[in-house]
Amino acid sequence: MSTMHFSKNINNVLHLADSALILAQRNSEWCAHGPILEQDIAITNITLDLIGQARNFYQYAASLINSTNQKNETEDTLAYLRTEREFLNLLICELPNVDWAHTVVRQFLFSSFQQQLFLALQENTDDAIQAIATKSIKETNYHVKWSAEWVIRLGDGTLESRERTLNAIEALWPYTGEFFTNEPTDMMDVSLLKKAWLDKITNVFLEASLSVPENIFMHSGGKKGVHTEHLGFILSEMQYLQRMYPGAQW
Amino acid sequence: MNINIRKFYYGDIPEENNVTSLSQNSKTEKEWPLWEVFIRSKQGLDHKHAGSVHAADAQMAIENARDVYTRRQEGISIWVVESKHIHASNPEDADMFYEPASDKVYRHPTFYDLPDEIKHM
Numbered sequence: 001m002s003t004m005h006f007s008k009n010i011n012n013v014l015h016l017a018d019s020a021l022i023l024a025q026r027n028s029e030w031c032a033h034g035p036i037l038e039q040d041i042a043i044t045n046i047t048l049d050l051i052g053q054a055r056n057f058y059q060y061a062a063s064l065i066n067s068t069n070q071k072n073e074t075e076d077t078l079a080y081l082r083t084e085r086e087f088l089n090l091l092i093c094e095l096p097n098v099d100w101a102h103t104v105v106r107q108f109l110f111s112s113f114q115q116q117l118f119l120a121l122q123e124n125t126d127d128a129i130q131a132i133a134t135k136s137i138k139e140t141n142y143h144v145k146w147s148a149e150w151v152i153r154l155g156d157g158t159l160e161s162r163e164r165t166l167n168a169i170e171a172l173w174p175y176t177g178e179f180f181t182n183e184p185t186d187m188m189d190v191s192l193l194k195k196a197w198l199d200k201i202t203n204v205f206l207e208a209s210l211s212v213p214e215n216i217f218m219h220s221g222g223k224k225g226v227h228t229e230h231l232g233f234i235l236s237e238m239q240y241l242q243r244m245y246p247g248a249q250w
Numbered sequence: 251m252n253i254n255i256r257k258f259y260y261g262d263i264p265e266e267n268n269v270t271s272l273s274q275n276s277k278t279e280k281e282w283p284l285w286e287v288f289i290r291s292k293q294g295l296d297h298k299h300a301g302s303v304h305a306a307d308a309q310m311a312i313e314n315a316r317d318v319y320t321r322r323q324e325g326i327s328i329w330v331v332e333s334k335h336i337h338a339s340n341p342e343d344a345d346m347f348y349e350p351a352s353d354k355v356y357r358h359p360t361f362y363d364l365p366d367e368i369k370h371m
């Protein structure tokens with residue numbers, strides 16, 4: 001299968017879709033394994049919101065691809081039939097869940113970024129992007145609220161919950177630099193979002209008596225299709241059915 | 251020997267000073283308290299009991315209730331109250347509580363002559 005090359009905005013739309021889908025796939029591993037029934041449902045609800053966002057972006061990406069390249073892509077072909085190097089999600093989305101602390105810290109870092117992103121994309125000149133951002137931000141606002149409260153609860157909780165939260169921040173922080181690095185295909189300058197994002201993170205960390213890491217090495221590559229070793233495993237599980245039984249439906 | 255058995259009805263969960271909660275202490279310490287959830291629907295004026303959730307604090311209880319009981323647009327407002335704060339009537343009191351009302355039909359407003367102009371009554 002040849003690698004797909006798409007023009008300017010298409011790659012950016014795919015990047016937004018891929019990040020939402022891959023994090024949803026990761027979070028879905030908690031389904032039936034949550035720490036308590038109510039939180040199992042909470043993380044699953046967030047996961048379904050992310051899948052909904054991914055679908056909207058994929059549908060739009062498919063329409064852009066089909067109108068410019070004479071192809072017949074759908075949301076399903078884009079999600080299930082692209083290879084590792086074609087996925088443009090942020091690396092933080094593909095990292096393992098590890099434990100509940102990693103899961104909620106990642107959700108907080110990512111959703112806070114999404115919040116700033118959608119806030120900005122609500123003003124985008126592209127009507128479809130504007131509409132998806134306007135719809136998604138209400139969901140994202142809740143994801144931020146939910147995950148921020150968990151970060152505070154664990155960070156300022158017991159010795160063990162604090163230890164786990166510190167480990168999660170140490171492991172995940174190096175993947176936040178990628179939020180704000182621009183690709184030529186980006187439809188907006190994402191580096192502009194950093195200040196508001198960092199303010200939000202700093203406030204919540206302060207309340208959780210956690211400190212914000214400074215001047216550490218930042219990973220990147222996800223937006224270029226260069227991934228960690230974890231993405232291949234996610235895709236092989238997620239895409240198995242469509243690869244094994246092409247076109248299968250239920 | 252005088253064995254004192256206390257029965258707790260729905261919602262009447264004791265705070266402490268009783269055998270039941272002491273013996274279960276090691277177990278209940280790890281469990282979050284139970285909260286009763288009341289939801290007001292779009293059409294309704296009153297909050298109706300929807301069920302219960304476990305949560306560590308009131309804020310978490312509201313969010314858990316949101317996630318568990320309003321996923322299908324059931325509501326626009328949520329109340330939660332810790333289950334131990336709800337006091338229930340005793341089923342054994344049913345006779346003296348409710349029976350006496352059964353032969354007092356005159357308490358229903360059905361003995362008035364309605365003017366013809368009034369419709370939909």
